[in-house]
Amino acid sequence: MLFFSCALFITLAVGVHLVPYFPSVTSFLSSGSSSSSDSSSSVIVNRDSCFSLLHQVAFDFQELSNNSKRGSWKWIESENVVDCDFQKLTKNDASDLLNGSWVVVAGDSQARLMVVSLLELLLGESKMEIIKKDLFLRHCDYNIFVDEIGMKLDFIWAPYMSNLTDLIMGFKEKKSYPDVFVMGAGLWDMLHVNNASEYGVSLKSLKDSVVLLLPVSSAFANGDGFRSPNLFWLGMPKLISSMLKTDEKREKMDDVMWQAYNDELYRSKLLQQSGGPLFLLDVHSLSNNCGADCTSDGMHYQGAVNEAAVHIMLNGLLIESNQKL
Template sequence: MVSAAAQAGVVAACVVLFVPMGLAGWHLSRNKVLFFSGALFVSLAVGVHLSPYLPSVPHLLATSFFVPGPGAASAAASSSGSSCVPFLHRVSWSDAASAGSSSAGAAANGLGGGTARTWSWPPSLASACGFARLSRDDASLLLNGSWVMVAGDSQARLLVLALLRLLLDPAAAAAAEPELFRRHSDYRAAVPARGISVDFVWAPFESNLTRLLREDLRLAPRVPDVLVLGSGLWHMLHVTDAASYGDALASVAGAAKSLRSPLPVPPPHMFWLGLPHLVNHMLNTDAKRAHMNGTMLRTYDHEVDQRGLVRGDGGPFLLLDVGKLTQGCGQHCTADGMHYDGEVYDAVLHIMLNALVIESQQRI
């Protein structure tokens, strides 16, 4: 609703604008240059007087670029790609006609339930924000010359598997899998044609991640271009203390910030791999069923949100919300209540890659 002050301003502006222009037209009709100069002067004067009552230009542009979509999934396709980042996890799940290689491979390794599910972004959201599944060539071009490091527990290992399946041909990815899944071990791979290096660091506890950031990477001649960290499952099982987990996360956040600050080059793109949805009755040991329940999972997730780790709380990491994605895929996508089909980690990977596209454009 237009305020009374605005209405009065418009009326006054009309008087100021049209009366002088009419008089100018009557007296200056023989001198068109003088007439239009006077009209321009009066128009500018009116604009100055009306400006307090009009919305700002950036506000008008932002409103013009708002693209409505179905329900809460609408996105703002503005000139800043960061406005699309909150919508990266808005994926939909559906039954696939047949199991893809990632789902079938995960099921063969006992890492998922084997029920074929596939994911996608809603078409309106994909169109507004430009989200897309990357081909092998596109992903290789995006990561050209990059060092990607993923550190954490088995969830992090599954993300590396999804990355290798995207970057390598099927035979090479299958050959790499046994080495990647050596129990409690690190792993390194390379894509020589693109100069891409991929490291997995076995770091199941938060103290392992803090040491990696404060010691190992500080002594390295180069830091990773993309750094993905995640932990919590081992702490939940063996320590079972959310407050202690939160304190450890605060240390990780501090170490990550200190790693970024003194660098003479752009800092790494940092991502935090969230905890998966746990299906308690499917967990395969009594200890897991006792300690890794829904209540404990919620308290651990709360610590991630509150300890200055992720960007929404002022932290350095963009959250990869594995919990939301695994819950969306459902318990049919897991065989043990904790590790999910490869399609889930493919979704995590493409959310990360699309975030990299946005961040890379912003750094140019």
């Protein structure tokens, strides 16, 4: 714990917006080049090992007086997970980590719920109640500047893959890039297009656009260095067909179609897990572990699932800072 505290202090002092690059993105862009030294290779192996364990999460439920349940979560206490020393960050630690950063979350309603959980951590529940009405305006963008920590957060309503591709190309044209970029889309496509092959083509186009974005000339550092944004893909949740609210959803959003869409995601080489640039926040794994107690409509998961996804992302940022391991 003492080691983690020291490492966390150094990490938070550096801040996300000064992280120089994603080692995994660097290797993705320069595959085939030789490693610089045996010691640096060892560090990357350890880092990747901890990345692979970030989703080792278990859920628990507490019965409430109104016959409802409130879920909680924790990392599974296996030997390897304990060695990685993952932590649920406090409001102060998360604020220090994201201090001065520009965070963009883009996608559909699943992405909006991610924003809710992140802001609940940074602002607290009382302040969240004030802004929830604006945040949940249907199919609208939302932005907020958290004065206390100088963090800008933009939610971009982008339910289709073409929306995400256009957004990335807009960053490229303006030469203005977020420090943390979380994106994900698929639920709307599955419902309104329902064609996995076309979804796969769009995913590959998105991946090509992301590659063009990297490496990014640093507009935030003094000098001529390069950096890459911290890139995350927000995966689709477990769909519980019997709980979906309409006949159309139950017909089009079944397990077979979900699997077809997920297969296209891995074929696209968009994810780090398949050799690409984005780290998967595996909401399907989290929501599957949490189960039907965590959703009222078989699609949108509340509370513990999204909170876990936020802390997985934050611990991923700590690992990528090169300070924790």
